[in-house]
Amino acid sequence: MALYLARRLLQAALVMLAMSLIVFVGVYAIGDPVEILISPDADQMERERAIKALGLDLPLWMQYLSFLGNALRGDLGRSFVFNEPALQLIMQRMPATLELALGATIMALIIGIPLGLYAGLKPKSPAAKTIMTGSILGFSLPTFWVGLMMIMVFAVQLGWLPSTGRGETVEVMGTRWSFLTWDGLRHLAMPALNLALFKISLVIRLTRAGVRETMLMDFVKFARAKGLTNQRVIFVHVFKNIMIPVVTVVGLELGSTIAFSVVTESVFAWPGMGKLIIDSINVLDRPVIVAYLMIIVMMFITINLLVDLSYSALDPRVRLENK
Amino acid sequence: MKICNRVALLAAVSALAVGLPAAGQAQNITIAVGAQVTSLDPQYHALSPNYAVAEMLFGALTGFDANGRLQPGLAESWKPVAPDTWEFKLRPGVKFHNGNDFTAEDVAFSIARPPTVPNSPSSYAIYTRAVKGVEIVDPLTIRLKTDGPYPLLPTDLGQVAMLDKQTHEGATTEDFNSGKVAIGAGPFRFVSFRSGDRLELERNEDYWGPKPVWKHVSYRIITNNGARMAAMLAGDVDMIDQVPTNDIARLRRESRVKLSEKDGLRIIFLGTDQSRDGESPYLSDNDGKPLPRNPLRDLRVRQALNIAIDRPAIVQRVMEGSALPSAQFLPSGTFGYVPGLEPVRSDVNTAKKLLADAGYPNGFRITLAGPNDRYLNDARILQAVGQMWSRIGVQANVEAMPWTTFAARRTRQEFGAFLSGWGTASAEASSPLRSLTATPSREKGWGGSNGGRYSNPEADAKLEAALSELDDAKRETLLQDATRITMEDVGIMPIHIQKNVWAMKPNLVHDARADELTRAQDVRPAAK
Numbered sequence: 001m002a003l004y005l006a007r008r009l010l011q012a013a014l015v016m017l018a019m020s021l022i023v024f025v026g027v028y029a030i031g032d033p034v035e036i037l038i039s040p041d042a043d044q045m046e047r048e049r050a051i052k053a054l055g056l057d058l059p060l061w062m063q064y065l066s067f068l069g070n071a072l073r074g075d076l077g078r079s080f081v082f083n084e085p086a087l088q089l090i091m092q093r094m095p096a097t098l099e100l101a102l103g104a105t106i107m108a109l110i111i112g113i114p115l116g117l118y119a120g121l122k123p124k125s126p127a128a129k130t131i132m133t134g135s136i137l138g139f140s141l142p143t144f145w146v147g148l149m150m151i152m153v154f155a156v157q158l159g160w161l162p163s164t165g166r167g168e169t170v171e172v173m174g175t176r177w178s179f180l181t182w183d184g185l186r187h188l189a190m191p192a193l194n195l196a197l198f199k200i201s202l203v204i205r206l207t208r209a210g211v212r213e214t215m216l217m218d219f220v221k222f223a224r225a226k227g228l229t230n231q232r233v234i235f236v237h238v239f240k241n242i243m244i245p246v247v248t249v250v251g252l253e254l255g256s257t258i259a260f261s262v263v264t265e266s267v268f269a270w271p272g273m274g275k276l277i278i279d280s281i282n283v284l285d286r287p288v289i290v291a292y293l294m295i296i297v298m299m300f301i302t303i304n305l306l307v308d309l310s311y312s313a314l315d316p317r318v319r320l321e322n323k
Numbered sequence: 324m325k326i327c328n329r330v331a332l333l334a335a336v337s338a339l340a341v342g343l344p345a346a347g348q349a350q351n352i353t354i355a356v357g358a359q360v361t362s363l364d365p366q367y368h369a370l371s372p373n374y375a376v377a378e379m380l381f382g383a384l385t386g387f388d389a390n391g392r393l394q395p396g397l398a399e400s401w402k403p404v405a406p407d408t409w410e411f412k413l414r415p416g417v418k419f420h421n422g423n424d425f426t427a428e429d430v431a432f433s434i435a436r437p438p439t440v441p442n443s444p445s446s447y448a449i450y451t452r453a454v455k456g457v458e459i460v461d462p463l464t465i466r467l468k469t470d471g472p473y474p475l476l477p478t479d480l481g482q483v484a485m486l487d488k489q490t491h492e493g494a495t496t497e498d499f500n501s502g503k504v505a506i507g508a509g510p511f512r513f514v515s516f517r518s519g520d521r522l523e524l525e526r527n528e529d530y531w532g533p534k535p536v537w538k539h540v541s542y543r544i545i546t547n548n549g550a551r552m553a554a555m556l557a558g559d560v561d562m563i564d565q566v567p568t569n570d571i572a573r574l575r576r577e578s579r580v581k582l583s584e585k586d587g588l589r590i591i592f593l594g595t596d597q598s599r600d601g602e603s604p605y606l607s608d609n610d611g612k613p614l615p616r617n618p619l620r621d622l623r624v625r626q627a628l629n630i631a632i633d634r635p636a637i638v639q640r641v642m643e644g645s646a647l648p649s650a651q652f653l654p655s656g657t658f659g660y661v662p663g664l665e666p667v668r669s670d671v672n673t674a675k676k677l678l679a680d681a682g683y684p685n686g687f688r689i690t691l692a693g694p695n696d697r698y699l700n701d702a703r704i705l706q707a708v709g710q711m712w713s714r715i716g717v718q719a720n721v722e723a724m725p726w727t728t729f730a731a732r733r734t735r736q737e738f739g740a741f742l743s744g745w746g747t748a749s750a751e752a753s754s755p756l757r758s759l760t761a762t763p764s765r766e767k768g769w770g771g772s773n774g775g776r777y778s779n780p781e782a783d784a785k786l787e788a789a790l791s792e793l794d795d796a797k798r799e800t801l802l803q804d805a806t807r808i809t810m811e812d813v814g815i816m817p818i819h820i821q822k823n824v825w826a827m828k829p830n831l832v833h834d835a836r837a838d839e840l841t842r843a844q845d846v847r848p849a850a851k
Contacts (some may be wrong), residue, residue, distance in 0.1 A: 031727030037444035043768030
């Protein structure tokens with residue numbers, strides 16, 4: 001077990017190393033951040049000073065080595081744009097993204113499971129067919145378009161919800177959360193739903209498939225023969241069995257939601273990490289890009305590790321050493 | 324019956340939602356801006372959104388009115404007392420937000436700080452560099468020594484925010500961003516700042532100038548055009564800047580919104596490669612064979628390319644009317660504007676004849692490049708110019724790319740012709756003359772953005788004279804001469820000057836500014 005963990009950690013370190021190298025070379029190949037950041041009024045001397053101040057006058061390999069040295073001490077560099085530690089910038093934005101991603105996931109479960117259950121139990125009913133057609137729309141409509149349409153309808157035409165931004169926040173243990181205020185929830189509703197659309201469809205399909213498969217199993221027949229009520233059969237015996245794949249997929253989806261909610265955050269001007277990364281890429285703010293991607297890699301590695309560990313706990317046939 | 328109830332409920336809810344923001348509006352205002360405020364440290368990153376914030380929180384010795392003309396700020400008056408010395412008289416009785424008095428000591432500190440701000444990607448030191456010595460005469464009088472006569476000092480200092488020596492000595496950029504030392508002498512005080520999201524301000528009751536009308540200002544950053552527009556239409560914000568050009572026509576018919584606009588100080592122009600005399604990989608004849616000489620060095624070719632551009636068509640079709648065809652750096656009313664220098668009428672025959680005279684009756688091929696993410700409709704302007712040039716036989720290979728890539732390649736002269744823009748924050752012709760068209764020179768700090776390496780000794784001489792002429796009238800004439808010489812030689816081909824457009828609720832009045840800055844002190848409720 002210890003050996004297994006050590007090997008996984010080593011793999012993680014290698015992935016992060018490779019990733020940081022790719023970002024360094026990539027950003028270097030795209031262009032020069034000083035050209036974007038500097039005032040056009042600046043003359044050649046000022047340009048040279050700025051390049052030196054940001055450490056861009058050194059050869060790329062030296063820049064990379066000094067980055068690695070600092071990273072080992074836990075310092076991922078300072079943002080070129082904000083002159084604040086990149087890690088701190090990202091951590092400041094993280095609560096906004098987390099609450100958006102969790103909101104979307106909860107919505108996906110609350111809306112997706114009942115609909116999927118219904119569609120699985122009564123597959124021939126018109127309502128079930130409508131649900132399944134709707135889920136195709138959820139898969140195929142582009143997020144940014146749906147987001148804009150939602151703003152047009154609910155904010156501009158009807159005026160029910162605020163169009164963009166994050167609402168009032170409350171400070172809890174040093175971080176600011178908006179889901180604890182009414183204003184915050186009103187702001188959260190549309191972006192979370194927009195982000196959830198794809199996941200709702202996913203959950204509906206997973207649940208429906210699971211229900212249809214499980215309903216034909218012997219233990220269901222047995223439970224019915226035993227005289228259990230329909231409710232008990234569905235909500236205890238069937239439900240437990242279909243939840244395993246749903247929870248696995250939703251858990252993994254949560255990771256990608258946190259990492260890549262860029263589109264939704266841009267459309268709704270949600271001040272989260274996704275917007276930070278896209279803004280940083282636009283101005284080639286390399287320290288932030290590198291730090292962000294390292295955090296994301298770390299997060300995915302951790303989630304995968306947890307999934308693997310929980311599998312082995314759930315099913316003794318899975319042996320970690322074999323992987 | 325049920326349905327009726329629901330409809331009634333819906334109506335009530337929506338009426339409530341629409342009605343709520345109207346309450347208390349007279350005191351508060353929410354403004355959404357399209358560009359990122361990157362720092363509250365007014366001496367860290369020289370960038371227009373940061374200037375706008377600095378003018379709300381801090382203020383400078385001098386300032387600019389809505390037309391870009393210099394006007395007094397924290398200094399009441401200034402004059403040269405010797406050819407190399409400027410004397411500034413400070414406004415008496417000015418206090419910082421913490422109650423400290425504003426004195427000459429603070430001015431000396433504020434001018435010395437910019438070069439010491441660490442990691443600045445774009446330093447304000449370019450505006451203070453001319454100051455070689457400081458002499459404090461009394462608490463309200465300060466003399467600044469320059470290296471020889473330097474007439475632009477009052478203009479340059481318009482960009483340099485004044486800080487409180489006692490508070491800001493040793494303060495870091497992070498201290499400003501956290502709000503710890505976000506203390507100035509501006510019309511608004513700091514309340515809170517969330518980077519990338521919003522800045523909250525409140526009225527400074529002790530402001531030295533006219534008392535601001537807004538008790539509370541919410542300055543939101545919404546960089547996405549669609550989202551900013553939606554926030555305006557939904558009534559979540561009272562005002563937005565950078566209205567996208569393709570929404571303007573629709574908004575003019577919209578009763579919920581009114582527009583304010585102003586001819587800006589940003590010129591969109593084409594430059595040509597003057598760095599090569601002979602063969603260029605970015606120019607070839609119609610069969611793709613390299614040309615032995617660079618045709619762009621021939622004035623007749625430049626004139627032909629210039630005459631071939633149909634400016635009114637670009638302004639109407641591409642810019643939807645929110646620009647002004649131009650033949651020089653600045654709009655009328657600014658310092659150094661040349662009266663009577665108007666754009667030439669587009670004329671295919673004249674252009675063709677000029678090309679034939681120059682020895683290219685069938686035209687040639689050229690790489691025309693530009694950014695696609697920097698200026699309003701930049702890529703579409705490029706396409707339009709490419710088509711207009713093809714009418715006179717010049718086949719343009721149009722390449723639009725992100726600014727990051729473009730800027731680096733422009734510095735290496737990797738184009739035949741390129742599209743670029745220039746915003747003259749000081750509304751003073753010496754800025755573009757010095758950076759865009761003067762012969763590049765590291766020592767003089769000239770030609771920093773002269774992508775085509777254009778050079779004209781005659782214009783350089785006029786500029787040189789203007790930069791050390793303290794008499795404003797004479798200096799303006801010299802700048803006008805330099806502009807006229809450059810434009811007659813087609814050093815650059817100006818296309819248009821952008822209009823700045825804001826949208827706001829109909830019950831507001833806005834003094835639109837030429838310099839693109841969006842400031843809360845320029846907005847007030849309409850008189851009832």
